[in-house]
Amino acid sequence: xxxxxxxxxxHLCQEEPAITAGFLRFLQREAHHCDALxxxxxxxxxxxxxDDPNPLHQQIAAALKALPVPVFFIHGNRDFLLGHAFAAAxxxxxxxxxxxxxxxxxxxxxxxGDTLCTDDQGYQRFRAKVHQxxxxxxxxxxxxxxxxxxxxxxxxxxxxxxxxKSLSIMDVNQAAVEAAMTRQQVxxxxxxxxxxxxxxxxxxQNRPARRAVLGAWHTRGSMIQLDASGVTLIDFDF
Ligand code: LP5
Ligand code: MN
Numbered sequence: 001x002x003x004x005x006x007x008x009x010x011h012l013c014q015e016e017p018a019i020t021a022g023f024l025r026f027l028q029r030e031a032h033h034c035d036a037l038x039x040x041x042x043x044x045x046x047x048x049x050x051d052d053p054n055p056l057h058q059q060i061a062a063a064l065k066a067l068p069v070p071v072f073f074i075h076g077n078r079d080f081l082l083g084h085a086f087a088a089a090x091x092x093x094x095x096x097x098x099x100x101x102x103x104x105x106x107x108x109x110x111x112x113g114d115t116l117c118t119d120d121q122g123y124q125r126f127r128a129k130v131h132q133x134x135x136x137x138x139x140x141x142x143x144x145x146x147x148x149x150x151x152x153x154x155x156x157x158x159x160x161x162x163x164x165k166s167l168s169i170m171d172v173n174q175a176a177v178e179a180a181m182t183r184q185q186v187x188x189x190x191x192x193x194x195x196x197x198x199x200x201x202x203x204x205q206n207r208p209a210r211r212a213v214l215g216a217w218h219t220r221g222s223m224i225q226l227d228a229s230g231v232t233l234i235d236f237d238f
Contacts, residue, residue, distance in 0.1 A: 004103050005031060006038045006224040008112065008192025009216035011078065013045035014056050019217050022238025026221055027063050034225075035103070036069055039092070040192045040214065041076025041112030046155060048147040049140050050086040057086065064090040074099060076112045076193065077127065081136060100184060104228040109184045113191030113213070116172035116180065122161060123170075171196065177211060178204055188231065190214070190224055197222055199233050 012020055031037045043060075064071055073092045075082060087094045097115060101108045117123060129135065139147060162170065171194050181189055187209040197215030201208065212231045215222030221238040224231055 002104060003034050003225050003227040004036045004038065004101070005034045006040055006110065006190050006214060006226065007217075007222065008040035008076065008214040009042045009195060009222075011042055011045040011216065012056065012060060014054065016045075018219075019238070020056065020059070022217065022221055023060070024063055025238055026223070026236075027067055030223065031067055031069060034069055036072065037067065038072045038074070038095075038101070038110060040074050040110055040190065041114075042078045042192065042216075043073070043076070044079045044082070046151045047079035047082045048144070048151050049081060050083040052144060058089075061086065061089040064092060067091070072099075074110065074112055077114045077123075080131065081140065098180065098184065100186065101226075103226060106188060106226060106228075106230065107186050108188045108190055108226060108231075109181060109186040110190045111180075113172060113193030116176045116191065117170060117193070118173040118176045119169045119171075120165065122165075170194065172211075174202075178202070181209060181211075188212070190226075190231065192216075197233055197235065199231065 010019060010023055012023065071090065071092045072095050073082070073087060074095045074097060084094065098109060098111045101110055114123070114127065139150065177189065181187070181204045187204055187207060190212045192214040194213060195216040196213055198213050200211040200213070202211060203209060210231065212224050212233060214224055215235055217238070221236045223234050225234060
């Protein structure tokens, strides 16, 4: 089937078995019938190291490894520590935070989307800090139980911080969107992170362009299908 699928923001965790079951069904029903699957970040609720013996991770790795199609992964703001070891266990290819995909005559820019939220200066400062390699190495050298506590504190801090932010601050900045699409010379962008599924029409370099946003998986699945006709945003029962 000449189509490529994109998903993001499943936030898989042991506390949400229904979403895990939905993802495994998606792999069987949809991902088996496409040319490639791109996972655009926040596949997991939080990632504290490839050495985490969480059985959910092994289950997901086995299911992805068994997929007879190429799988690509871009890090999200929850699973940016997902490493080469786990990616190999999944048979996934790790991609940089911005990637061009050229398929079916379409040139598409893909990313998680958090880097487009430039109005959220608190987050961009936080992101710069936790993306420092030395800090990540220090964190990954800590015992697992300490890493779990730090992650819980970060999650709690984030949830508390988000309560005092306006919704607009936590969405993409239009100028940042246009700058990224101009820099990459694309008229099509696919991203996640904002949990605001939609396909937006805009102008980039005075030409029609589209920004396709994936939905988070809570009670239904969300995927974007790319084919020769362009992009389609699909939500579905999982
Ligand atoms: O994630 P979400 O949806 O709540 O909000 C995001 C932004 N928040 C984050 C933080 C993550 O949730 C934390 C995940 C932890 C993952 C594993 C630990 C890895 C540790 C690595 C160490 C090197 O991404 C949120 C945005 C929102 O999206 C919308 O875009 O607004 O950004 C923030 O909330 C940033 C805040 O402004 C500041 C973050 C507070 C963190 C508290 C620090 C406590 C540290 C404790 C250390 C002992
Ligand atoms: Mn995210």
